[in-house]
Amino acid sequence: MSVESPETLHALRRSVAALTVGVPGDSRLVSFGVDSLDQALAGGLACAALHEIGPAVPLQSGAATGFTMALIARTLRERGQAVWIQPDFTVTEAGALYGPGLDLMGLSTERLVILRVPRPRDALWAMEEALKCRAVSVVVAEFSREEADLTATRRLALAARAGGGLGLILHPNVYGSRLRSQPFCRHPSTAMTRWEVASACGARDRFGGLGPPTFVLSLVKNRRGRAGQWRLSWDHHERAFTTSLSLPVAPATRDGSYRKALLRDEPPRTQRRIRAG
Amino acid sequence: MDDAAQSLGLRPGMPLADARAMYPTLAIAESDEEADRHLINAVADWCDRYTPLVGLAAPDGLMLDITGCAHLFGGEAAMWRDILVRLADQGLHARAAIADTVGCAFAVARFGDTFLVPPGSARHALAPLPMAALRLAPEIVEALAGLGLKRIDDIIDLPRAPLAARFGEILVRRLDQALGREDEPITPRLPVPSYVAEQSFPDPIGRERDVLGTIARLAARLEAAMERRQDGARFLQAALFRTDNKVYRIEVGTGAPVRNAALIARLFADRLAVIGEACDPGFGFDIVRLTVLVTEHSDPMQRGLGQKGGMRDEFLQDGFGCLDDEVAFSHLIDRLGARFGPRRITRLVEQDTHIPEFAVTALPAHSARTPPLTHNHRIWLGASSPSPRLPSGRLRPSLTGYGEGRGEGAFPQALTRGEAPSPAPTLPSPACREGKGGGDLSPQSGRGEKQDSLSPTRPVRLFGWPEPVEVIAEVPDGPPARFRWRHVLHEVAAAEGPERIAMEWWHDTDGQKLTRDYFRVESREGLRAWLYREGLYDDATPAPRWFLHGLFG
Numbered sequence: 001m002s003v004e005s006p007e008t009l010h011a012l013r014r015s016v017a018a019l020t021v022g023v024p025g026d027s028r029l030v031s032f033g034v035d036s037l038d039q040a041l042a043g044g045l046a047c048a049a050l051h052e053i054g055p056a057v058p059l060q061s062g063a064a065t066g067f068t069m070a071l072i073a074r075t076l077r078e079r080g081q082a083v084w085i086q087p088d089f090t091v092t093e094a095g096a097l098y099g100p101g102l103d104l105m106g107l108s109t110e111r112l113v114i115l116r117v118p119r120p121r122d123a124l125w126a127m128e129e130a131l132k133c134r135a136v137s138v139v140v141a142e143f144s145r146e147e148a149d150l151t152a153t154r155r156l157a158l159a160a161r162a163g164g165g166l167g168l169i170l171h172p173n174v175y176g177s178r179l180r181s182q183p184f185c186r187h188p189s190t191a192m193t194r195w196e197v198a199s200a201c202g203a204r205d206r207f208g209g210l211g212p213p214t215f216v217l218s219l220v221k222n223r224r225g226r227a228g229q230w231r232l233s234w235d236h237h238e239r240a241f242t243t244s245l246s247l248p249v250a251p252a253t254r255d256g257s258y259r260k261a262l263l264r265d266e267p268p269r270t271q272r273r274i275r276a277g
Numbered sequence: 278m279d280d281a282a283q284s285l286g287l288r289p290g291m292p293l294a295d296a297r298a299m300y301p302t303l304a305i306a307e308s309d310e311e312a313d314r315h316l317i318n319a320v321a322d323w324c325d326r327y328t329p330l331v332g333l334a335a336p337d338g339l340m341l342d343i344t345g346c347a348h349l350f351g352g353e354a355a356m357w358r359d360i361l362v363r364l365a366d367q368g369l370h371a372r373a374a375i376a377d378t379v380g381c382a383f384a385v386a387r388f389g390d391t392f393l394v395p396p397g398s399a400r401h402a403l404a405p406l407p408m409a410a411l412r413l414a415p416e417i418v419e420a421l422a423g424l425g426l427k428r429i430d431d432i433i434d435l436p437r438a439p440l441a442a443r444f445g446e447i448l449v450r451r452l453d454q455a456l457g458r459e460d461e462p463i464t465p466r467l468p469v470p471s472y473v474a475e476q477s478f479p480d481p482i483g484r485e486r487d488v489l490g491t492i493a494r495l496a497a498r499l500e501a502a503m504e505r506r507q508d509g510a511r512f513l514q515a516a517l518f519r520t521d522n523k524v525y526r527i528e529v530g531t532g533a534p535v536r537n538a539a540l541i542a543r544l545f546a547d548r549l550a551v552i553g554e555a556c557d558p559g560f561g562f563d564i565v566r567l568t569v570l571v572t573e574h575s576d577p578m579q580r581g582l583g584q585k586g587g588m589r590d591e592f593l594q595d596g597f598g599c600l601d602d603e604v605a606f607s608h609l610i611d612r613l614g615a616r617f618g619p620r621r622i623t624r625l626v627e628q629d630t631h632i633p634e635f636a637v638t639a640l641p642a643h644s645a646r647t648p649p650l651t652h653n654h655r656i657w658l659g660a661s662s663p664s665p666r667l668p669s670g671r672l673r674p675s676l677t678g679y680g681e682g683r684g685e686g687a688f689p690q691a692l693t694r695g696e697a698p699s700p701a702p703t704l705p706s707p708a709c710r711e712g713k714g715g716g717d718l719s720p721q722s723g724r725g726e727k728q729d730s731l732s733p734t735r736p737v738r739l740f741g742w743p744e745p746v747e748v749i750a751e752v753p754d755g756p757p758a759r760f761r762w763r764h765v766l767h768e769v770a771a772a773e774g775p776e777r778i779a780m781e782w783w784h785d786t787d788g789q790k791l792t793r794d795y796f797r798v799e800s801r802e803g804l805r806a807w808l809y810r811e812g813l814y815d816d817a818t819p820a821p822r823w824f825l826h827g828l829f830g
Contacts, residue, residue, distance in 0.1 A: 057802060057803075057804075059762070059763065059765060059804060060802075060803070060804055060828075061738065061828065062736065062737055062738055062804070062805060062806075062827075062828025062829050062830055063803070063805075063830060065737045065738055065828070065830060066737050066829065066830015067830065069737060069830060070830070081606055083609075091741070092741065094738060094828075095736075095738030095739050095740045095741075095827060095828060096738065096739055096740075096741060097625070097737070097738065097739075098637065098735060098736055098737060098738060098739035098827060099625035099626075099627060099636070099637030100627070100633075100636055100637060100735040101733060101735040101736045101737040101738070101739070101827070101829070101830070102625065102737065104733035104734065104735055105733060105737060105830055109624065109625040109626070109627070109637070110624070112624070112625070113610065113622060113623070113624055113642045114622070114623050114624070114625065114639065115613055115617065115621060115622045115623075116617075116621045116622075116623070117617055117621065118617070122616075122617065125616075126613055126616075126617070129609065129612065129613065130609060130613070133605055133606065133608075133609040134602070134605060135602040135603070135605040135606035135609065136606065136609065198803060199803040199804065199805060199829075199830070200803055201770060201799060201800070201801060201802060201803035202770070202803075203732075204771070205732065209732070209771075209773055210732040210771055210773055210797055210799055210805070211732055212732055213732065213733065213805075213829065213830040216803075234830070236733070
């Protein structure tokens, strides 16, 4: 059967989408502002659907959290509220959300409501309720892969579809080495996309200090396009992702020259140079 | 002291030795004050069925204000009988009296024999009673008895001034209170509700569905009442009176005034779902009462003018968000709060301190400021426009922007967008050049220009208990070269710091808290962590310990 026109194809896609859970027809898309990534996602991260995020390396829950915050900040750009659901266990295990850090990622604490639940099961219930509420733009819940089974994610996807918000499941401290033997992408769930996040090393600013948060994003599952890997920096002022070039890792300095890496002496000189030029 | 003992002639207050001498086979039990208090509280709870104004007359009495309640039970005599019969059914022997004043009822219930004092005859009822009936200290009673004044009758007409001069003002005051010359309010145990609706059942109900249905019906009655006075409920309580003397109270708070019966019923349904087993119906509930304990003025609101109505668009343009969405969001918070407890659903609010773990606190989402749902640019803290829905007089936490010079060290102004015309770049502050005292990226230098160079200086996740790490670092104040966290060794590829944070000496009375030097480090794998050394290398702490406090994004 040949496809006659893009419109026909589009109509067919929509009718298929209407039958399938988790693939809403025309929902809002949250664009990354990075062409290759947006193309892979067919325009951007789809709202009214569920997405999974986890750290690529066990201890790097900070990177996954930072990426999630960046996504929320981008989604809430114009309006809306976000709800972040944390079971008590993940708070002790991976740390609590920290307000000043939140702000420094471009996500105002005023736009975020945090719910602490005693058990992971409660997080499922709360997430479903929050997703159904159309006043909530983003719902994040942290729970492990065991909790987010097919039934649970199916319910959540339906709720997200009803409410129109962006549903994010953040696996606080998962895969790691076991991931390699048992591919994460085979873990059944109805999520639209699944991301593994690691922080890229060697991101430096122009003075040689620690650079902006930089993530190595692996899109390991994508129901609307291809998978792939990207290295993006997050600019919290503009709330924008930028592609960052791989820079050589600065050598670890143990001879006291670290002081030079700090910016105490550098800015005036650099600025003078800029002015001269 | 039970009936049998009383019939033998034993009296409360009698020395134990005397009683044993009279009856050597006497069975004795220790008095358990805790259990007594528990029982009297339980009975007081149960007495709520007669009137909302129940006061405790410690240690063994209750005071009920039945003004305007007696006719509901068929008059004072019927009510009195009902109370005694029901208490007797529960195995409690009680004496009760109904009188005009608290003092008179107390006296007659304990010392009298006519328990229903008709209105206006307090004096007549009190006259034959002993002096102790006036709630006086034993010394005063004894002193009066020494003068031959044993019954209230004896002092009721005596000149007041000499009495007060000799026995203290308390005597005259108690007499006046008993006779109704002086007002004596009952202090109710529980807050007095603004609105009450209740339903009693001849046949007790036990199923959850029935209870919720009843609450919904009661809520509908309250809705009408609140509508008339333009009130909305902020705190509601459902009291379930079990047939066997047990009362369950289920409480629900809301963020915005609520009148809608369906919403109220749903909140209670969520709450009951959590309480579940703890609320055992036993043989059923015979009274269900719904009360509004806290109200707030709430103007009648017109809602739902369509998705693309003129009013809604105006609101969007004004940046106030859509009213419908705000209501929906507020209700979601109410429901989550009803299920998990209002303290579990929070907003982060910045505090005016530089100690990292206290720099932000989680306030219940409803007491924290509710921002407008729409915003077009960063609004920072106190300077922003007030929310249209901020309830007046509510707790407003002190908000301090990071941009406005903190007490200690340098906090980057990365938060505030350079809206002012960009000033010329300035030199880093001297403190930064010295390498101490918050010597990382100078925040002042970046203001107004494109700040591509700043990495966040605060982590996204903070551990409630900083985790001890083994660190190899240059003495005295070098950054870590490698550290071991959770059994994994990390080689540090880059570090920034130290950012020195001294503890608040004005709070620290015993001088036990140590100054911390914070470092932001990046490991070779890319892990960015916030490490600190507790204490400086000096005499006080020869070997300071290291901790991992948070993780960066």
